[in-house]
Amino acid sequence: MPTTVLPLGTLSDTHGRVARDLRVSLTDRCNLRCSYCMPAEGLPWLPTPDVLTDEEVARLIGVAVGLLGVRKLRFTGGEPLLRHGLADIIAASAGLRTDEGTAPELSLTTNGVGLDKHVHRLVESGLDRVNISLDSLDRQRYAALARRDRLPDVLRGLAAAEAVGLRPIKVNTVVMRGVNEADVVPLAAFCLDRGYGLRFIEHMPLGPEHTWDRSTMVPSAEILAALRTRFVLTPAEQRGSAPAEEWLVAASDDHPAGRIGVIASVTAPFCAACDRTRLTADGQLRTCLFSRTETDLRTPLRDGASDTELARLWLGAHRGKAAGHGIDRPGFRQPARTMSSIGG
Ligand code: SAM
Ligand code: SF4
Numbered sequence: 001m002p003t004t005v006l007p008l009g010t011l012s013d014t015h016g017r018v019a020r021d022l023r024v025s026l027t028d029r030c031n032l033r034c035s036y037c038m039p040a041e042g043l044p045w046l047p048t049p050d051v052l053t054d055e056e057v058a059r060l061i062g063v064a065v066g067l068l069g070v071r072k073l074r075f076t077g078g079e080p081l082l083r084h085g086l087a088d089i090i091a092a093s094a095g096l097r098t099d100e101g102t103a104p105e106l107s108l109t110t111n112g113v114g115l116d117k118h119v120h121r122l123v124e125s126g127l128d129r130v131n132i133s134l135d136s137l138d139r140q141r142y143a144a145l146a147r148r149d150r151l152p153d154v155l156r157g158l159a160a161a162e163a164v165g166l167r168p169i170k171v172n173t174v175v176m177r178g179v180n181e182a183d184v185v186p187l188a189a190f191c192l193d194r195g196y197g198l199r200f201i202e203h204m205p206l207g208p209e210h211t212w213d214r215s216t217m218v219p220s221a222e223i224l225a226a227l228r229t230r231f232v233l234t235p236a237e238q239r240g241s242a243p244a245e246e247w248l249v250a251a252s253d254d255h256p257a258g259r260i261g262v263i264a265s266v267t268a269p270f271c272a273a274c275d276r277t278r279l280t281a282d283g284q285l286r287t288c289l290f291s292r293t294e295t296d297l298r299t300p301l302r303d304g305a306s307d308t309e310l311a312r313l314w315l316g317a318h319r320g321k322a323a324g325h326g327i328d329r330p331g332f333r334q335p336a337r338t339m340s341s342i343g344g
């Protein structure tokens with residue numbers, strides 16, 4: 001029987017924001033090598049003893065939900081389906097109760113490879129939603145971008161998520177100049193036809209160092225212009241703390257009505273409304289994707305800190321959360337970890 005514990009406080013910062021959404025990276029490893037995220041040869045993976053055990057991850061999630069007012073959990077990585085304990089961690093999280101007395105909302109961000117084999121068990125364990133990354137419907141372009149010929153596996157994963165009744169299914173697409181701009185319209189048509197939510201994401205400087213520059217990023221304005229060549233878009237309601245600016249797509253003879261989002265993390269950052277906190281697979285707390293500092297929760301956890309002591313460390317770190325990522329400021333330096341190791 002889940003118990004409701006009164007929170008110790010909420011993860012508020014000096015800029016008036018409260019973090020309710022915890023992103024948990026379960027591994028830094030991946031079976032793809034998307035060029036915007038990882039080098040072709042992979043990365044020096046975290047040593048196994050540094051990676052939190054399933055019990056340690058579940059305990060820190062319990063602190064966040066039970067003591068710190070976190071209401072949503074998203075499991076990510078690296079590729080979270082590679083984590084053997086994923087279903088057990090989801091089941092432990094589903095047994096928690098938020099400060100509102102409900103179970104936390106549980107979602108997964110995955111590249112979709114192998115999802116067809118796992119999705120039943122994940123849903124039985126309590127998974128509510130899934131976001132699947134898909135950057136091209138062209139097998140050759142997909143293979144070139146992900147450096148692995150796995151498009152058929154991803155499409156099987158999407159179909160399996162739909163068949164098991166996960167709703168809404170969301171698709172994430174990073175658009176890169178000269179690489180997959182031609183996929184914007186076909187991906188939108190594919191998702192509208194199937195009732196999937198689609199979000200285009202601006203390429204951020206979080207991949208291998210020195211591989212990002214503004215000229216290779218396709219800004220949201222260009223993505224929208226490409227969409228308007230085929231679809232009629234009107235702005236949806238205000239986005240609140242959601243990062244995507246949403247557009248309603250009018251139905252036509254060849255596609256149903258739907259919604260498409262654009263996450264303009266670089267050209268129109270949503271930092272002022274950010275409600276996220278992040279835990280890496282090796283137990284480091286990050287207040288922002290772009291943080292250059294982290295708070296070590298693993299060492300105190302392993303040294304016997306109580307839940308309240310861990311919660312106080314988390315609260316203290318969040319109070320100092322930066323106002324914004326500053327990509328546009330002179331002197332911006334990308335964090336030492338890539339997206340795959342932070343957890344996207
Ligand atoms: N492996 C899973 C996947 O690909 O969905 C989860 C982890 S991945 C790091 C999470 C999301 O981050 C994916 O949608 C991916 O496309 C996105 N991503 C990775 N590197 C990025 C970058 N440099 N800029 C923008 N988005 C990025
Ligand atoms: Fe792996 Fe996801 Fe990074 Fe692609 S974006 S390399 S699937 S972690």
